[in-house]
Amino acid sequence: GENVEQHPSTLSVQEGDSAVIKCTYSDSASNYFPWYKQELGKRPQLIIDIRSNVGEKKDQRIAVTLNKTAKHFSLHITETQPEDSAVYFCASNSGGYQKVTFGTGTKLQVIP
């Protein structure tokens, strides 16, 4: 089955700096790569996603890049703010159905 590895497990940055979280996947048939943000005690919520027919997608301070050849994708957050502090999960789909595999999460702390 699909294996998704996510690094780092924890990340601390100063407010205003950039943060980068990286994920690799194993299934070459995967074609959808979402990123979810989970604040403490809350449910995960989608922040951005990318499909395999594009290499980069941006939404204000958030961007995701995809390298299908290398089977890795990354989340980039610029100009970080304290409210960006949360756990971030990458994921990828695999197989013919909605079988989504999540990474183990990155706890991001933005220091004011």
Next chain:
Amino acid sequence: NAGVTQTPKFQVLKTGQSMTLQCAQDMNHEYMSWYRQDPGMGLRLIHYSVGAGITDQGEVPNGYNVSRSTTEDFPLRLLSAAPSQTSVYFCASSRGRRETQYFGPGTRLLVL
């Protein structure tokens, strides 16, 4: 729209007891999934469904049963609870294979 709802919010069980975690969505989504979230292990897929009457196993299905008799509801049954099933359980739904998953608020389960 209420989105995805889950009941109960919190439950304590004794080893060997059975129970059903309820999940419902009012968005007419075909795809529904159950995940468990444990510290340091991200979200792991238990079972998923691609429509009424169709279910399949995820990564960690042992000890859990599901059924999908309607589009709206996707209950998760614990047959004989074990301490290893202590976790936070999230239900999610989406419109399609490569679409946003909407998560419920979660059920925190403690098995003694």
